[in-house]
Each structure stands twice: as C-alpha cells, then as structure tokens.
Amino acid sequence: MNQILEFSKYGINAIRIFLYIRYQEGKLVSAKQLLPKEHTFIKLDNKTLESTVGIHRSNKWDRLRVLEENGLIELKVNGAGKAPEAKIIVPSLH
Numbered sequence: 001m002n003q004i005l006e007f008s009k010y011g012i013n014a015i016r017i018f019l020y021i022r023y024q025e026g027k028l029v030s031a032k033q034l035l036p037k038e039h040t041f042i043k044l045d046n047k048t049l050e051s052t053v054g055i056h057r058s059n060k061w062d063r064l065r066v067l068e069e070n071g072l073i074e075l076k077v078n079g080a081g082k083a084p085e086a087k088i089i090v091p092s093l094h
Contacts (some may be wrong), residue, residue, distance in 0.1 A: 002090070002091065003090050011063070017060075017086070019053060020049060039087050041087045043085050072089065073089060074086070074087045
C-alpha cells in the first residue's frame with residue numbers, strides 16, 4: 001500500500017507505470033521466476049505500455065525521469081531506440 005501511495009504523488013501516469021511493473025512482476029512470480037516480495041527490472045516498451053495501461057510514449061519519459069529523481073524506481077536506459085527498464089525501489093510496508 002505504501003508503494004502505490006508514493007507513486008500517486010506523481011500523477012495517474014506514475015500509478016499506471018507502477019501497476020504495469022507490478023503486473024509484469026506478478027507474471028514472473030506465477031511462473032516461479034521471481035520471489036513474491038522481490039522486484040526486478042521490467043522492460044517498458046511503448047507499444048505494450050500504451051495498450052496495457054494507456055501511457056503514450058510522450059508521457060512515459062517525463063514520468064520515468066520524475067520517478068527516478070524521487071527515488072521510487074531505478075531506471076536502465078538501454079540506448080537510442082531501445083526500451084528502458086525500470087525496477088521499483090521504494091519499500092513496501094509489509
């Protein structure tokens with residue numbers, strides 16, 4: 001709960017990014033590739049992010065930079081034309 005409250009301080013697109021990352025991590029947990037309380041880097045490509053949670057690429061980079069600057073995510077930029085990867089680093093309460 002603490003995590004979503006922290007992300008909510010930065011707008012609806014920040015919440016959407018959080019939910020997308022947690023959704024992708026949930027799929028990895030279901031496949032037993034990740035432990036339930038762990039976080040890992042998730043690729044944030046434009047097509048999937050827009051179709052899944054409705055974030056257009058013009059809004060994506062602005063929110064990613066703000067979230068990284070405020071210590072909520074760790075961001076890996078993979079070069080021009082490559083999708084960035086993000087990992088949640090803000091702690092949960094439980």
